Amino acid sequence: MMKWKQVWRKVSNYVRHDLKEIAFPSSLPDPPHLKPRRKLTWPEWFEVLKKASRLYVESWKRDISDDIDVLEGRAPPPKTGNGSKTENGTRDREPSTLEDVAVAARGGMETLRPVLQRIYMTRATAYKDALKNFIEGYQEGIAETMASKESLKSPIHEEGRNSTKDEKKGDNPEK
Structure with missing residues (x-):
């Protein structure tokens, strides 16, 4: 009878302490220099959620990097007129790589594959040219x-x- 009590105690301790730590490990403690943030109140949380959802919806319509820069306190990048003028007077510009990927991702895997291949080939060419220039200089x-x-x-x-x-x-x- 005594052995069953010992076995039961060891099994229950294992389940209570060790198995719980194995299945759901506790995270490491924060470093001492990190100050914990205060918890948001319900109105603050609702305001953050509202701003995030508004920015998310607007991101599908246009480039919001200027808005994010203003929200983060940075000055927006200067506008450059490197595009050609179209009939209605607006400037036409080349889409960025990120915009290309975003548009292709909406189209599915068939449209995404050529865009990713072009990005990889561009980076490979740049890497090859940089390596060639380094070797020549060396x-x-x-x-x-x-x-x-x-x-x-x-x-x-x-x-x-x-x-x-x-x-x-x-x-x-x-x-």
């Missing part, structure tokens, strides 16, 4: 270093070295 640096070492070994420098060595030895023929 080779130029090695060539300059080798040229400077060769110029130090020129006959003029060799004569100067030999004459100073001879003078130090005391083999001066004029004496």
